[in-house]
Amino acid sequence: MNNVKKGILLALAAGEVALAIALYNILSQSESSALKYLVLLGVVALSLGIDWLILRGRSAASVSDAKKLKDADDYLKAFHAWQEEDTPFTVYINTAIKQLESLKHKQAALRSVLDDSKDSPFLSVAADVDTYVLANCKRVLNRVMIYDRSEPHKFNMHVAYLQEVLGENAHVLSDFENLILEVSQIGDDATAETPCLNELTAALRSVRSRPEDFTEQTPEQPQPPQMMQM
Numbered sequence: 465m466n467n468v469k470k471g472i473l474l475a476l477a478a479g480e481v482a483l484a485i486a487l488y489n490i491l492s493q494s495e496s497s498a499l500k501y502l503v504l505l506g507v508v509a510l511s512l513g514i515d516w517l518i519l520r521g522r523s524a525a526s527v528s529d530a531k532k533l534k535d536a537d538d539y540l541k542a543f544h545a546w547q548e549e550d551t552p553f554t555v556y557i558n559t560a561i562k563q564l565e566s567l568k569h570k571q572a573a574l575r576s577v578l579d580d581s582k583d584s585p586f587l588s589v590a591a592d593v594d595t596y597v598l599a600n601c602k603r604v605l606n607r608v609m610i611y612d613r614s615e616p617h618k619f620n621m622h623v624a625y626l627q628e629v630l631g632e633n634a635h636v637l638s639d640f641e642n643l644i645l646e647v648s649q650i651g652d653d654a655t656a657e658t659p660c661l662n663e664l665t666a667a668l669r670s671v672r673s674r675p676e677d678f679t680e681q682t683p684e685q686p687q688p689p690q691m692m693q694m
Contacts, residue, residue, distance in 0.1 A: 533598075533605075536564045536568050536597075537568075539564055539598060539601045540561060542605060543557050543564070552619065553622070553623075553626065556604065556608075556623075560604050563601075563637060566637055567594065570641055574587075574644050577647050586643070586661075589661065589665070593637075596633075596636055596668050597637065600630070600632060600633050604630065607625055636667050639663050640664060643658065646658045646661070
């Protein structure tokens, strides 16, 4: 359990204890001891139910937010929310966060190289990179959300999927960085030779659609995805 949840539970527990003591003092004047204990048990049961609903609501909020994500900042918020959840995929969530931060940095670098030009043909490629990486990040979130701890035999399968998707992101981000380096040398000249553009375009086209249905393959000893150099 993370520190935020622990703090919430401690605060709720303290309030419940104070409420129980106050009610006990009030009901101690009653002649019916049975009524006194029934009321106390009811208060405790109600308090525990409220605690459960509050904590469940926080987790449900982080899941439902995944349906409203539009840009890199939205996805970063969603992944940071999942960092607070009890999930076995923390290493892959952290990798996705680093990739999103890298994406934002590279997009800003390209705009700087192009002097914030709005007509550069390279901006359409940058938009494709953005769409590609965010789509893969959505796949990561979906896979993290659908994992069922009651089916541990599928864990390695999910890990293999996350490795593949994050590996594709790392490849595209690396090609995108090479393209930015080329653009920085040639300026905003669409007719100039840009070998990395062809490589990046091929990478973007390699996976345009992916079925979310997973197979029952469970690879042995899956390795964490390699982190691209920032």
